[in-house]
Amino acid sequence: MIVSSTQNVPEVSAKPRHVAIIMDGNGRWATSRKLPRTAGHIRGVQAVRRAVELCARENIPYLTLFAFSSENWRRPEEEVSLLMKLFVKALQKEVVKLNKHNIRLKVVGDLEPFGDNLGKLIQEAEHLTHQNTGLTLTICANYGGRWDILQAMQQVIKTRLAKQVALDDVISENEITPFLSMSYAPEPDLFIRTGGEIRISNFLIWQLAYTELYFTDTYWPDFSTADFEAAITWYAQRERRFGRTSAQLDS
Ligand code: IPE
Ligand code: IPE
Numbered sequence: 584m585i586v587s588s589t590q591n592v593p594e595v596s597a598k599p600r601h602v603a604i605i606m607d608g609n610g611r612w613a614t615s616r617k618l619p620r621t622a623g624h625i626r627g628v629q630a631v632r633r634a635v636e637l638c639a640r641e642n643i644p645y646l647t648l649f650a651f652s653s654e655n656w657r658r659p660e661e662e663v664s665l666l667m668k669l670f671v672k673a674l675q676k677e678v679v680k681l682n683k684h685n686i687r688l689k690v691v692g693d694l695e696p697f698g699d700n701l702g703k704l705i706q707e708a709e710h711l712t713h714q715n716t717g718l719t720l721t722i723c724a725n726y727g728g729r730w731d732i733l734q735a736m737q738q739v740i741k742t743r744l745a746k747q748v749a750l751d752d753v754i755s756e757n758e759i760t761p762f763l764s765m766s767y768a769p770e771p772d773l774f775i776r777t778g779g780e781i782r783i784s785n786f787l788i789w790q791l792a793y794t795e796l797y798f799t800d801t802y803w804p805d806f807s808t809a810d811f812e813a814a815i816t817w818y819a820q821r822e823r824r825f826g827r828t829s830a831q832l833d834s
């Protein structure tokens with residue numbers, strides 16, 4: 584499914600096929616209201632619903648949300664534990680609804696530290712929705728872009744050993760991309776980060792090579808349907824050259 588934007592020029596249209604979002608600013612949203620940071624995460628769930636609904640309604644095939652990074656374990660235990668609880672609750676509560684709306688759910692990241700219970704919930708949710716043909720919603724949990732590349736490389740090595748291919752043979756992108764954790768999706772067309780920071784924070788670092796990057800100061804819990812639509816409109820005005828000149832695109 585991945586068409587590498589550095590190997591082939593992908594087909595582009597005015598509407599993004601894949602939107603990937605760093606949902607940032609929950610803590611500051613809460614702090615600015617003199618609420619505990621966790622209140623921001625709770626409120627952020629509503630913004631997730633809005634974003635999913637918009638993509639489903641607009642027939643955007645892939646939406647990917649960064650919910651918990653491999654670096655977020657560094658946060659206070661209390662906050663990490665609330666984030667886990669919210670994730671479990673959302674899985675239990677929302678999956679039936681997602682299924683009803685023909686949405687396929689995927690959870691990617693290093694899921695092992697989450698334990699058997701959450702692991703089982705994730706598996707069940709993915710299984711329930713795996714044949715759905717509408718929006719593919721991916722939640723990145725304990726995800727890190729470098730982890731993704733490393734685990735893919737590990738599998739490349741394993742495959743080579745099994746097939747008795749020399750380990751020092753030339754490596755091509757096509758050998759790696761099938762093992763990336765989002766190999767079922769095209770590379771993101773549009774990346775959105777809310778909350779005012781202008782950084783990637785170890786999100787899909789391989790896959791974002793040619794993605795259009797949109798940053799907004801709006802905190803995630805405030806990110807409205809109109810805000811999301813504004814990002815999509817901005818995207819439609821980009822000229823995606825993939826190394827070529829404007830004149831080449833015109834002809
Ligand atoms: C993003 O909001 C949510 C997660 C990282 C889980 P933050 O919690 O990072 O909010 P800020 O950046 O501190 O405001
Ligand atoms: C990135 O946000 C991770 C998620 C939104 C899940 P952070 O708030 O953790 O990013 P940094 O650490 O400020 O770059």
Ligand code: MG
Binds near residue numbers: 608778
């Ligand atoms: Mg943050």
